[in-house]
Amino acid sequence: MAYSTNPNLPKARATALKLLLVKQLPLSVVANKCGVHRSTVWRWKRKWDVLNQNVQMDNPNRPSRAYSRTNHLNYCRWIIPTNSSRPHTSPTAVSEELTKLVLVVRTQLKRCAEVVWHHLMTVLGVFVSLSSVRRILWRSGVARGRKPRVRRDNPRRPRPTQPGELVQTDTIHHVDPKTGRRLYYYTVVDLFTRLAHVTVAPRILPGLAAQAVLEAQEQWGFPVAMAQADNGPEYGRYFEQVLKSKGVAVRHSRLHRPNDNAHIERFNRTVQAECIGYHWNRSVT
Template sequence: MLREGKSSREVARYFGYNQSTIVRWEKKARMLHAGPIPTESSRPKSSPLALPEEVVKKIIEKRLERNRCGQVVYQSLLKSGVQVSLSSVQRTLDRCHLTKKRSPWKRPHDFTLRPEVAFPGAFLEIDTIHLRSPLGHLIYVYTLIDVHSRFAYAEIIEKIGVEASIRFLKKARGKASFPFVMVQSDNGSEFSIGFTHALKRCGIQHRHSRVRRSNDQAHVERFNRTVQEECLDHVSHGLKTLKKALKTYLPYYNEERLHMGIDYQTPSQVMQRY
């Protein structure tokens, strides 16, 4: 419009800008030989409310001295007579890259409370065992145990996944004489969000164990060891052989084997009281 002979005032009124802005843009365009005007930083040329350099240096010194958090640095500065706000301390540490950032890839922990194990089915733990067959391929064992009664169920399978986990849990529910209230698993892909939604549709709560906290799954991990030592390690790791051995072992485990954790009773004896 300026090239067409319009005045800067007319152009400013047409586009809704201040006239001085149009004048500055036109001047820059002439300097750039009518090229595109680069976007400039919106940072102010001066910051009258910025912290003095001496205060910034003291914040950094306190941080590097003991590598303490911003709150401790703030309290130390107050005791030293330095008047500064906590937000200014934390903002300075962040600007100087002196704070630890949470990894964007770190999965937040599920804070579902662990229920009181007062009756069969209140809390169960599920897991998988990986075995190597004589031919070199993997064979998987799904395992599940009720923490209160120690009732256990297991199944040999060739491939694990969310769908396989759901099928296994439905079979375990059919074998148990009590309803499932909450099931806890580790953070494996076979127990991911699809498994959680499937349990929710069945009216079962799903809880994940904490990462690198094997004690959260202590009962099922101990069952994994027991079933391997007393059953699976005594036969060849062929699919049919393992299935046959497990089919014989599970009734013994639930109906005959004495368990120290339930006062030398069998799981069947505990379940009979309910």
């Protein structure tokens, strides 16, 4: 990394050198105009000489021809990049053998950096810090970081001020503990009026989830502007396509944040506690 991340520094150096070489201003005047010390401008001049060492600044083949310095300067490079502040040597850097060992353990375990570090310390007896393991995995491209909890195209949650402005939808998985058969209850709640709607289906599909929202809209008698759901498989792309074709916007809650759908989660608990129970009874069908 460079000692300065200002992207305008190379352009500022080029401006200073043009004042010095093209307009032939004194070195002290250029330093005052650019707000730097004159020795700094002189170091820029030395770097400029290195960049343009292959540019021929004279015309020895035609000594009788008038020499134009301006034409030669047009072929010069003026942008001087910022040098990196990385040290030339790193005596305490992690060795290549240890780096390969960390990557091998990561390939075997296929776990996070904490588990890899614990295996190295306790099982293999290799002393290395947790930050070094994280850095090795990150540089090698193995660790991709945490997934974003909110999609970038996720619309902002509106404050419900009228019926249908925001509804929440979810699915109750009702399982028969003996046979493993399932029933799925698609629940929808309007956050302004607290009206609710439940649809039962033997399968879990995005089309059925979207149909539950549209049935609730038809039953309530007012249009639904936005539907909020979690990130389950039944609320994927096809669910969004069906609702958007009907003029209903879709937003998703954050990953592993059930409190974002607190109203529908509480309604699901009420349905299970007072209506269908927590397991599938044959009387439900």
